Amino acid sequence: MSKTDNTVVIKKRKRSLNSVSIPAEIVINVILGIFCLACIIPFIFVIIISFSSQTSIREIGFSFIPNKWSLSAYKYIMDLGAQLWVSYFNSFFVTIVGTLLSVLICVLYSYALFRKDFKFRSFFTFFSFFTMLFGGGLAPTYMVCKNMLGLSDNYAALIVPMLVNPFNIIIMRTFFQSSVPTELIESASIDGSGEYNTLFKIIVPISKPGIATVALLNALAYWNEWFIPMLYVRDAKYIPLQYLLMKMQNQADFLVRNAGVLGAEASKIMSTIPQDTLRMALVVLIVIPIACAYPFFQRFIISGLTIGSVKG
Amino acid sequence: MARLKAEAKGKERGWGNRRKKTILLLSMVAPGAIWLILLRYLPMFGIILAFKNYKIYTKDPSLFNNIMHSKWVGLDNFKFMFKTSDSWVMIRNTLGYNLFWILLGIIIAVSFAVMLDQVTNKFVAKSYQTMMFFPYFLSWVVASYFVLAFLDPTRGLIAHFQKSHGMSVTNWYNEASYWPFILTIANMWKYIGYSTILYLAAITGIDASQYEAASIDGASKWQQVWYVTIPHLKTMIIILFIMNIGKIFNADFGLFYSVPLNSGPLFPTTQVIDTYIYRTLMATHNEGMSTAASLIQNFVGFICIMTANTIVRKVDEESSLF
Numbered sequence: 001m002s003k004t005d006n007t008v009v010i011k012k013r014k015r016s017l018n019s020v021s022i023p024a025e026i027v028i029n030v031i032l033g034i035f036c037l038a039c040i041i042p043f044i045f046v047i048i049i050s051f052s053s054q055t056s057i058r059e060i061g062f063s064f065i066p067n068k069w070s071l072s073a074y075k076y077i078m079d080l081g082a083q084l085w086v087s088y089f090n091s092f093f094v095t096i097v098g099t100l101l102s103v104l105i106c107v108l109y110s111y112a113l114f115r116k117d118f119k120f121r122s123f124f125t126f127f128s129f130f131t132m133l134f135g136g137g138l139a140p141t142y143m144v145c146k147n148m149l150g151l152s153d154n155y156a157a158l159i160v161p162m163l164v165n166p167f168n169i170i171i172m173r174t175f176f177q178s179s180v181p182t183e184l185i186e187s188a189s190i191d192g193s194g195e196y197n198t199l200f201k202i203i204v205p206i207s208k209p210g211i212a213t214v215a216l217l218n219a220l221a222y223w224n225e226w227f228i229p230m231l232y233v234r235d236a237k238y239i240p241l242q243y244l245l246m247k248m249q250n251q252a253d254f255l256v257r258n259a260g261v262l263g264a265e266a267s268k269i270m271s272t273i274p275q276d277t278l279r280m281a282l283v284v285l286i287v288i289p290i291a292c293a294y295p296f297f298q299r300f301i302i303s304g305l306t307i308g309s310v311k312g
Numbered sequence: 313m314a315r316l317k318a319e320a321k322g323k324e325r326g327w328g329n330r331r332k333k334t335i336l337l338l339s340m341v342a343p344g345a346i347w348l349i350l351l352r353y354l355p356m357f358g359i360i361l362a363f364k365n366y367k368i369y370t371k372d373p374s375l376f377n378n379i380m381h382s383k384w385v386g387l388d389n390f391k392f393m394f395k396t397s398d399s400w401v402m403i404r405n406t407l408g409y410n411l412f413w414i415l416l417g418i419i420i421a422v423s424f425a426v427m428l429d430q431v432t433n434k435f436v437a438k439s440y441q442t443m444m445f446f447p448y449f450l451s452w453v454v455a456s457y458f459v460l461a462f463l464d465p466t467r468g469l470i471a472h473f474q475k476s477h478g479m480s481v482t483n484w485y486n487e488a489s490y491w492p493f494i495l496t497i498a499n500m501w502k503y504i505g506y507s508t509i510l511y512l513a514a515i516t517g518i519d520a521s522q523y524e525a526a527s528i529d530g531a532s533k534w535q536q537v538w539y540v541t542i543p544h545l546k547t548m549i550i551i552l553f554i555m556n557i558g559k560i561f562n563a564d565f566g567l568f569y570s571v572p573l574n575s576g577p578l579f580p581t582t583q584v585i586d587t588y589i590y591r592t593l594m595a596t597h598n599e600g601m602s603t604a605a606s607l608i609q610n611f612v613g614f615i616c617i618m619t620a621n622t623i624v625r626k627v628d629e630e631s632s633l634f
Contacts, residue, residue, distance in 0.1 A: 020430045020533050028427045029436070035424070036443035039505060042458035043446075045469075049461060061472030062461050109344035112337045119334045124341050129634060131352040134614050137606025139593045140358020141351065147375040149350060164347045195336040224451035227565060231594075246453045249573055276467060283457045290449050298445060302509060 043287060050074070050281040054274045062276075073277035077285075083236060083244065084282070090158070091241040095222040098159045102218045103211060105164060110172035111199055116182065128166045142231055157232035158240060162221060168214045175210030176203070209300065216297040223290065241286050248279050362389055362607045366599040389604035398588065399605075406584040409492075410560045413499055418549060420504055425511035425545075426537055441512070444505030452566025455498060459571055463494070485573055491581040498571055499564070507552075511545060518544050551624055551631045558620030561585065561613040585609050 020028070049062050053070030060067060077084055112118050113125050135141070151157040180203055188198045204211065226242035233239055239247070361379065365388075369381040393399045424444075431437040447455070462469045463484040471481045484490055518541065526536045563584035572582045585605060593602040625632040 024533070025430060025432065028430055032424065032427055032431070032440050032444075035504070036440050039444050039447050039501065042455075042461065045461050046458060057467055061467040061475075062464065062469050063472065064469075105343045105347070108340040112340040115337060117333070118337045120338065120341075124345065127345065128348060131348060133617055134356070134610055135352060135606075136355030136358045137603050137610060138589050139599045139602040139606065140355035140361060142593065143358060143375055143599070144355045145351065148354075160347075161351065164344050164351075169344070195333060195340075199340075220449060224449075226451060226453050226570075242451055242453050245457070246570065249453075249456065249570075279457065280461070283454055287450060287454060291446075294446065294449060295442070298442065302445075302513070 043291075046280045046283050050277050050284050052277060054277060057276050070274075070277070072274045073281035076274060076278055077281060083239075084285075086237065087239050087241045087244045088285075090155075090238060091223060094155065094158045094240055095219055097155075098162060098222040099215055099219045101159065102163045102165070102168075103215045106168050106172050106214055106218075107204065107207075107211060108199075109164075110169045111176060111203065113169070113173050114176035114180070115185070128164075128169050132166045146232060152232050153235040153238055155238065158225075158229060158238065159222075161228050161232070162218075162225065165218075165221075168217060171217075172210055172214050175207060175213070179207060179210065209303065212297075213300045213303055216300050220290075220297075220301075241282075245279070245282055245286060248282065359603060359607055361599055362604040363387070364600055385600070389600045390608075393601055393604060398583070401580060402583045402585050402588045405581065406563050406586075407560060409495065409499075409563070409584070410556070413496065414553060414556045414560075416496070416500065417503065417507055418553060420500065421507035422511055422542075422545060422549065424504065424508040425515055426541055428508065428512055429515045429541070430533075441505075441509055445509055446505070447502045448506045450502075452502075452564070452570045455502065456570045456573065459494065459498060460573070485575045486577045488578045488581040491572060491578055495567060495571065495582070499567060502567075510552075511548070514545055514548050515541060547628050547631070550627055554620045554624050554627075558617035559613070560616055561609050563587070565590065 045062070045064065048064055048066065049057070050073050051069050051071070052063070052066035053068040054072065056063070056067040056070075109124075109128065113121055113128075115121065118124075136144075145151040145157070145161060149160070151160055184202065185198060188202055193202070224242060225240070226246045229238070229240055229243035230246065233243065358379070361382075363384060363386060364379070364382040365385045366378065366382045369377045371377075428437055428440060431440065460468070463471075465471050465481060465483045465485065468484075470484075474481050482490075484494070522540050523536055526540055531539065563586045565586045568582050568584045568587050569590065572578045575582075586609075589602050589605045589609070592598045592605065621632050621634060
């Protein structure tokens, strides 16, 4: 709180004393404005394309001002997008379960590392940290996961490979170090509080901002992941949204082929698919949850990344 | 005296407690540690694949048997990899793009952060931050469709513009020479906002009295930026620079695989070590070569990051990784 007040005061003082000349500020605003527009215009463009009619696209291509608007892509998804809803469910399911599990594991691990009186503290710090520096590589990891651990065509295959991230352990431990006083743990232990009790009843409640940061980083990683499913998933039942979108780069008909439509009917539908708008509509449906959550988690992510940037 | 005695007593009593505590804390690291063993340490033994010709052992095909019964081939995998021009192309691309983007990223992000700091309207400044941070939250697959909307050879915005102005249509996804530019724009688009915000956080931490003192001494705004702001950012710039150099052998897989739509003709400018490792494993099913490439990447990367860390330690001990 005091910090934000401080910056406000500083800003005000700075402005009254000296700020850039008006023309210079205009130039600055133009440059930043153009870049910022460039950051969001592609998304707006894709939204517009998803609402364009297929005939308009045939005539004037993708355009910011289509000849004719249409809801056909979204209608099509509603009517025949069984695969889409399966993928939507998969993405949400994997994101929620994955985030909960990985946050739990991360908090437990980093809390033990934070405890100065933990006998094997330096060993386990190195144990997780070393994996950031060296690894077996893609092929051995893939073979171990698929052949030994059975991570293939199931939900575990989407969740387990991303459960632990040493980077998040570092962030979480740094949060503990900066926000939890050691005396608190000592006094809790004198009062007869067990280790797990201390962690979940005392430490976790006061570390909420840190936990929120790690949770959001995890949620974002799970929601945006398409490489792991590309490696471990063949069965359409387990395909999450991002990988579905990835597949549709080359096979726009993927949605129909998995909708259980057969033969002549399928080819009839194929010819009526609004292929271009359909894919763009899918992009919109993927980005909307992020865009909705974005204002809420921007702040937490920034604080987490500021720590992360210093430590790795 | 009395206190010492009490402490000694406490120590005796505490011995059992301490053991219990250690066991409880060990149980806390257990889930993470087991994961690390299974998914990070176990695959490290698979590195021997780099020196073998991996074949399925048909009599009893388990991963362990397959690896053990595959023939040793010494350094053949490495020799074969370096015989083709592929290896040099991918190493050149990985190093070249990384180095160029690290430098370009620093220049743009620091300038943007300095500019953002001069914007007097707080609401406008906040909006800029929100907008430029947005691409960071999107995946490369989503970004690849953004690129496609502009570059699609039949319906893309640029193709249509070319058509309606009587120019010949460029087939972006078939012409490798355009991609260094496209990839650079895509990479900057995604990450500049993020680094700008990091630098801005450091700038807002600078004490206003320093600017006041400078302006009383007659320093112009540009001189203030040059003599107050930049020196304050110097350590951070150096550290982020060195840390990124430490990762110079690793590429952003999604950018190089998904944004060019995995298009073959573009490989001369889009193939990097990470995509090569993936393609030799999943497309050509050559486990040995893929592992060999991983091993080189890991080995060189390890040396790079250790060197980077040693240098960072000399600049600013607090900021070193370990």
